[in-house]
Amino acid sequence: MKLLKDWADFADAYMRMNMAAVEVIVRRTQKMAMGAMTPPEALAMVLEKPTVFAAATERATVAAARGADALTI
Incomplete structure (x- = not known):
């Protein structure tokens, strides 16, 4: 059961990391596109x-x- 929880924790951390990366990319791309960078x-x-x-x-x-x-x- 611990192995299942470890994998679930890993998947959750990986998903959060990916979502944060997407947010940063979108914000920076918008800033570049608007000429605000x-x-x-x-x-x-x-x-x-x-x-x-x-x-x-x-x-x-x-x-x-x-x-x-x-x-x-």
């Missing part, structure tokens, strides 16, 4: 990706090394 905002939007990815990878690696479950990682 400034050049510094556009640059920050591009440059944040590698920074966030590196930080997330570091946190996941540390969590895995400590024996965290898949949902925590």
